Amino acid sequence: MSAALIDGKQIAEQINTENAAEVARLKRDRGLTPGLAVILVGDNPASAAYVASKDKMCARLGMHSEKIALPSATAQAGLLAMIDRLNQQENIHGILVQSPTPKQISEEAVFAAIAPSKDVDGFHPLNVGKVALGDPSGFVPCTPAGVQELLARSGVAVEGAHVVVLGRSRIVGRPVSLILSQKARNANATVTVAHSRSKGLAEICRSADILIAAIGVARFVKPEMVREGAVVIDVGINRVEDPTAPKGYRLVGDVDFDAVKEKAGLLTPVPGGVGPMTIAMLMRNTIRAATMRCGLA
Numbered sequence: 681m682s683a684a685l686i687d688g689k690q691i692a693e694q695i696n697t698e699n700a701a702e703v704a705r706l707k708r709d710r711g712l713t714p715g716l717a718v719i720l721v722g723d724n725p726a727s728a729a730y731v732a733s734k735d736k737m738c739a740r741l742g743m744h745s746e747k748i749a750l751p752s753a754t755a756q757a758g759l760l761a762m763i764d765r766l767n768q769q770e771n772i773h774g775i776l777v778q779s780p781t782p783k784q785i786s787e788e789a790v791f792a793a794i795a796p797s798k799d800v801d802g803f804h805p806l807n808v809g810k811v812a813l814g815d816p817s818g819f820v821p822c823t824p825a826g827v828q829e830l831l832a833r834s835g836v837a838v839e840g841a842h843v844v845v846l847g848r849s850r851i852v853g854r855p856v857s858l859i860l861s862q863k864a865r866n867a868n869a870t871v872t873v874a875h876s877r878s879k880g881l882a883e884i885c886r887s888a889d890i891l892i893a894a895i896g897v898a899r900f901v902k903p904e905m906v907r908e909g910a911v912v913i914d915v916g917i918n919r920v921e922d923p924t925a926p927k928g929y930r931l932v933g934d935v936d937f938d939a940v941k942e943k944a945g946l947l948t949p950v951p952g953g954v955g956p957m958t959i960a961m962l963m964r965n966t967i968r969a970a971t972m973r974c975g976l977a
């Protein structure tokens with residue numbers, strides 16, 4: 681039996697329709713336009729494409745956006761000074777620095793420099809702590825928030841389910857494991873976090889009702905790692921060479937999609953699964969930052 685697919689594009693579109701309505705309401709009732717600043721350091725083409733799509737989405741939703749491109753030789757002090765200016769800027773409610781940054785810049789220093797109230801990526805230690813504690817006033821990182829929303833809007837019962845998260849990064853694995861185990865709506869799961877040092881990975885994965893793959897290894901999850909009928913969420917975005925593709929490469933996930941779809945009950949494609957959700961949740965976090973700033977939330 682072939683798995684049903686979760687259409688992340690369509691679900692993200694629903695959220696963006698809600699986002700646009702909220703932006704219109706804030707403008708009409710409060711004279712408030714949510715604003716996002718995105719800083720790109722260097723000329724990584726994939727990062728430039730991500731920044732352009734965030735900028736475009738802001739325009740589509742009627743939000744204010746500022747795209748700041750800095751040369752790859754930018755010193756850390758210069759970037760921190762730019763963040764400080766944006767922290768003070770009234771019409772900017774959310775700030776993000778596109779990852780990865782050049783090696784002379786410490787991402788930890790960048791995360792800590794962004795005002796927690798404008799940290800719409802949710803990487804500032806204060807927001808990380810709030811999410812760990814289950815304090816809803818914190819900003820949840822966008823990809824984990826997108827995974828949770830995708831599950832909820834697909835009617836997947838997370839409460840009481842055994843969720844296995846493959847990966848423990850600050851950006852995806854760790855926060856998704858924290859939010860799904862919280863005592864909260866669309867959560868209350870029993871969560872196992874697995875990583876590169878885990879023993880018996882296939883067996884751990886097979887015990888999952890919901891398997892979330894976020895490791896960055898193309899097609900790593902094979903059918904023998906998936907229980908029949910399980911829900912499989914593929915966060916991975918990996919480039920693999922493909923001379924037949926227009927750009928000479930193709931994007932694939934961390935799940936061997938063609939093989940696993942014969943075993944899973946519900947599965948996200950790559951592209952078109954988690955990816956579009958990330959940007960929708962970024963917009964949602966920015967709108968929330970604007971409303972919080974004005975004491976409306």
Ligand code: NDP
Pocket residue numbers: 823846847848849850851852853874875876877894895896897915916917918934954955958
């Ligand atoms: P990181 O490289 O930061 O983390 C990878 C994690 O996977 C680590 O915890 C690592 O373990 C674990 N890991 C790596 N190899 C293995 C293995 N063979 N077996 C078990 N565990 C392993 O990656 P990210 O979390 O940033 O990203 C993961 C994937 O998600 C990437 O493909 C990335 O492109 C994608 N991504 C997609 C987004 C979206 O919007 N859809 C957004 C962000 C990321 P250890 O800790 O032991 O090193």
